[in-house]
Amino acid sequence: EAAAEEFKRTEQFVRIAEDIADLPYAWGRYDLLCLPPSFPYGGMENPCLTFVTPTLLAGDGSLANVVAHEISHSWTGNLVTNETWSHFWLNEGWTMWLMRKIMAGIEESEGRNxxxxxxxxxxxxxxxxxxxxxxxxxxxxxxxxxxxxxxxxxxxxxxxxxxxxxxxxxxxxxxxxxxxxxxxxxxxxxxxxxxxxxxxxxxxxxxxxxxxxxxxxxxxxxxxxxxxxxxxxxxxxxxxxxxxRSLAEESEVLAASWLEYDEAWGAKAPDADLTSWTTDQKTWFLDVLLSKTEERSRPLSVNTISALKRTYSFHETRNAEVLNRFLLLAIASGDESVLPVATRFVTSQGRMKYVRPLYRALRDSGPEGAKLARETFLSK
The missing domain is CATH 1.10.390.10 (Neutral Protease Domain 2)
Known part of the structure; x- marks a missing residue:
């Protein structure tokens, strides 16, 4: 039931793709199978039956673009296929192009940007x-x-x-x-x-x-x-x-405010309300923080991570895209309080997109983090 609700726009994705391609869906039936959490990918575009990971079940449909991606493969990948894996980009590059057109079509149909x-x-x-x-x-x-x-x-x-x-x-x-x-x-x-x-x-x-x-x-x-x-x-x-950048600017401005707060000890933490923000705006906010801290070669302070937790509760979200990015920031900062969240996340699902970067982050965070990464991996 959760998957049916999360992916309720599936037929709309197919219809928009048909309009863009000017070519009907060729495979007859289209079904989705939500696999166990150990499934290592976001999705797999088998003709007629797409496999998806339960990490897409955010509760608000905000990660369903992965389904749009797998549907796009019905044209770019399954209907037209790379001749050898040397040319894999023809499957995936075209599919990203078509997926973004589909999702922009959804936004336009609902009066958004x-x-x-x-x-x-x-x-x-x-x-x-x-x-x-x-x-x-x-x-x-x-x-x-x-x-x-x-x-x-x-x-x-x-x-x-x-x-x-x-x-x-x-x-x-x-x-x-x-x-x-x-x-x-x-x-x-x-x-x-x-x-x-x-x-x-x-x-x-x-x-x-x-x-x-x-x-x-x-x-x-x-x-x-x-x-x-x-x-x-x-x-x-x-x-x-x-x-x-019309939707990115607000995320970038808020990220700059949090970086200023991180530099100025004793300043008041930003408290912008993110209730109306999309998942993409939240992830871009966190991406900007990740990029800027990497550029300056210094992570956010534990104090700043704590303020982010108090303000936005990112460490408690069920949205895997948001949680993954926040954990990368928090682990780099040395915030030991997020380690149980991180180990639970990497052991409760097997999606490579999340598991690999988090294990690397633990390994690179210092001797204790590296030890925890090894013990967690070997225990599973």
């Missing part, structure tokens, strides 16, 4: 990509991977998802949203029920925009550096895109 949502979610993705490129530098940060005998999980990251999305977003910004949407639909028609490589994608893009009716839009992408995007290491060329 669709552009702001798209920008905020994309900013969060850029932060995730930046973190993973720092963690997996070199060849693992390329879009087109060279497969070898290594363990795929050792290099599993957001690179194919978010670097892939940003390649598509960059092309979309160059040729224009309307022209790119038409290209997307043509791409699906050309490769449906088949496979595609990065070279095949590039060739189709260049051929499509060389047609007389598309040439004017395509001329705007003539300087696109395909080699740097597909084979270059590190973050995407050209730096951070100019995503819409």
């Amino acid at each position: 669709a552009a702001g949502y798209h920008g905020l979610d994309s900013l969060g993705g850029w932060k995730h990509l930046s973190d993973d490129v720092a963690l997996f530098p070199g060849a693992a940060s390329r879009l087109v991977l060279e497969l070898d005998d290594g363990d795929p999980d050792d290099a599993y990251s957001s690179v194919p998802y978010e670097k892939g999305f940003n390649l598509l977003h960059a092309l979309e910004q160059l040729v224009g949203e309307e022209a790119f949407l038409k290209f997307f639909r043509a791409y699906l028609q050309k490769f449906k029920y088949g496979t595609v490589t990065s070279g095949g994608f590039k060739t189709m893009f260049l051929d499509y925009f060389a047609m007389p009716e598309h040439r004017e839009a395509g001329a705007k992408a003539e300087g696109f550096d395909w080699d740097a995007w597909l084979h270059g290491e590190g973050m995407p060329p050209g730096g951070a895109p100019g995503f819409d």
Whole structure:
């Protein structure tokens, strides 16, 4: 019952995706199966039956974008599939692009800020990509991977998802949203029920925009550096895109206030009311704190973490995205009072997105944290 309520927009996600793709859902029935907490991923896009993690059950539907992501795979991944895993970004980059279009469509249909949502979610993705490129530098940060005998999980990251999305977003910004949407639909028609490589994608893009009716839009992408995007290491060329920040600004302002409080001993803690904030605004607030404390090479003080707990009760939330970020901040600060929360979280679910960063945070927090991480891991 909890899953049915949480994912009640599923049919709406499918309908919006069909409108964007201009292509009906091809797989007949669509079902969701909420798996036990040990399931290591957010979701898995099996045709007809998506698997999802119970960590999405936040109680307010705010994490259902993962379902929109898996539904998007019905077109980008299942209908059109990467030919080999070297081109995995074609599955995941396109799926992030389509998912964000679906969720922006939901926001628009309910009278909210669709552009702001798209920008905020994309900013969060850029932060995730930046973190993973720092963690997996070199060849693992390329879009087109060279497969070898290594363990795929050792290099599993957001690179194919978010670097892939940003390649598509960059092309979309160059040729224009309307022209790119038409290209997307043509791409699906050309490769449906088949496979595609990065070279095949590039060739189709260049051929499509060389047609007389598309040439004017395509001329705007003539300087696109395909080699740097597909084979270059590190973050995407050209730096951070100019995503819409209209929903991000309030989070950034509040984060700046808390950083000032952290620097000024004895000051009054900010007390902005977050009741009306979306999950994305809360996670971006915490992401900004994580980024800024990393930039200054000093975590928040235990006093500041305590004030955040008193003000917002982040350590008690059932929203896994918010809790994960807050625990990363609190562990780095040396707040021992959150360690029971952290160990309970890493042992009550197995989603790699949360478990791995938290174990690393415990390991890096000092000898006692490293000992706790080892003992907790070995006990389970």
